[in-house]
Amino acid sequence: MVLTVRVPAATGLALLLAVSGCSSLPNSGPSDSDIGRSAAVQVGNKDRKVGLDYALLDLSAQTLAYFDEPPKSRSLRLGFGGGRGGAPQTVLGAGDVVQVAIFESASGGLFIPNDAGSRPGNFVTLPQQTIDRSGAISVPYAGRIKVLGRTTGEVQAEIESLLANRAIEPQVLITIVNNRSSEVAVLGDVNAPAKLDISQAGERVLDMISRAGGLSTPGVETYVTLQRRGKEGTVLFSELINHPDENIYVRPGDTIYVNRERRTYLAFGASGLNGRIDFEESDLTLGEALGKAGGLLDARADPGQVFLYRMVDRATLQRMRIDVSRFRGTTVPVVFRANLRDPAAFFAVQKFRMADKDILYVANSDSTELLKFLNVVTTVTGSGSSFATDVNVVQRRVD
Structure with a gap:
């Protein structure tokens, strides 16, 4: 007796789907359902929505008027x-190293001996000294001189005054050797x-x-x-x-x-390049940002659904007469939508300035989503047909 088994294509498809959910199939890690079942506590919102409110603004001439000005620069x-x-004015301070030179108009004075004729000049140079923490230096026959916070000219005049009765027409020159203060x-x-x-x-x-x-x-x-x-x-x-x-x-x-401050933006969706992208230029516009991200993929992108996510100052939205009563804080989450099916929108995106940490997202077209679904159906039904063919081959061999 020969057992004949005939499996319709629809049944093969059902079996294939059942097997595809089996945990024994290769996988890079636990599935979403596995993680959910194993969690001791689950915290979330209905339909797994984030729960953050945001405003949606279409990029237009009216909207652009509030966002085409360059950001205000900080100032020194x-x-x-x-x-x-x-x-x-440079003043003397603790830690400075100075050198004092004292000149006299004739020899035989306080600092210049009678044999000054054999010396190259009528002055004496004192050893270098560091202004101490008390802010003073020492000058022979003048004593300790407070110099902290004073100019060299002021200190020179005081030393000359203190030596006037003992030296011959003294002149003082102070040189700053090391200006550490x-x-x-x-x-x-x-x-x-x-x-x-x-x-x-x-x-x-x-x-x-x-x-x-x-x-x-x-x-x-x-x-x-x-x-x-x-x-x-x-x-x-x-x-x-x-x-x-x-x-x-x-x-x-x-x-x-x-x-x-490295300025970057994120690009996602149906653009040629996804990831974090550097500004590099000082005033990057939305049009330039799209270009740096590789533009819109012709086979996937919906030109009418280009989105930019940004935190916008609350006062700006109020000037636009937008109701922001349901938002808290000084900034409001805003999604800007650009319709690049409109030829005039290309002028707008070249005026709309990007901001640091903006998020650029290009949505897939409806036809792309349909093609994704059809590809899945084709793949699965093709596998189901192959499964039915294999069963028929086994049947013929048994016969």
Whole structure:
């Protein structure tokens, strides 16, 4: 007796689907259902929705008017004063190394002996000395002189006055050998971070960065922060170049920190390139961002459904007369939608400025989703037909 087994294609499809759900099939890890069943506690919302409210704005001429202005730049000038005027006066401070020279108009005085004719000049140079923590130096026959916070000219005049009754028409010259109290620290993304002294002529922010070897990062993404006596100001490096009044004079004890803020955006969906992409340029637009992401895939993308996700300042939306009463906080989640089926939209995307950490998403077209479904059906039905054919072959062999 011969057993004949005939399996219709539909039955083969059902068997195939049943086997496909079997845990014995190869897999890279646990499935979503496995993770859900094994969880001791599940916390979530209905339909697994995130539950965050957002506003949807179509990119148009009216919308663009509120977002086509460049972001306001931070400033050093407003925090510490403008770059006009002369350099701040250099004063003596603790830790400075100075040298005092005393001149007399004739020999036989307090410092110049009678045999001065055999000496090269009518002056005496005192040993170098460091201004101590009390802010004083010592000069023979004049005693200890307070110099902290004073200019060399002021100190010279005082020493001359103290020696006037003992020396012959004394003249005093103070030379700063090492100006340790007038140093500025330059740190961060420069080629040679260092602590640098300020010259008598005065130094500006760009001067100090140059002496520290210049930038080691792209200038369009680099910020310069100046810290001074508990105050802090930050400016984009390109602003220092383009606006001289931002290039202010530094003062003793300042700290200059140079920092690159890498600006990026994320690209997802039916674009040529997905992932995190650097701005590189100073003013990247939505059109340029789409180009850097490889443009829209012709076989997948829906040009009418290009989305940009961003946190927008609440005040901006209020100026647009948008009801933001249901949103909390100073920023509102906003999704901008661009319809690139409209030829005029290409002008709009070239004016709409990208912001750091924007998310760009290009949706699939409806036909793409249909093709995905048809591919799955074709693959499964093809496997079902193959299964039925194999059963028939076995049947013939048994016969």
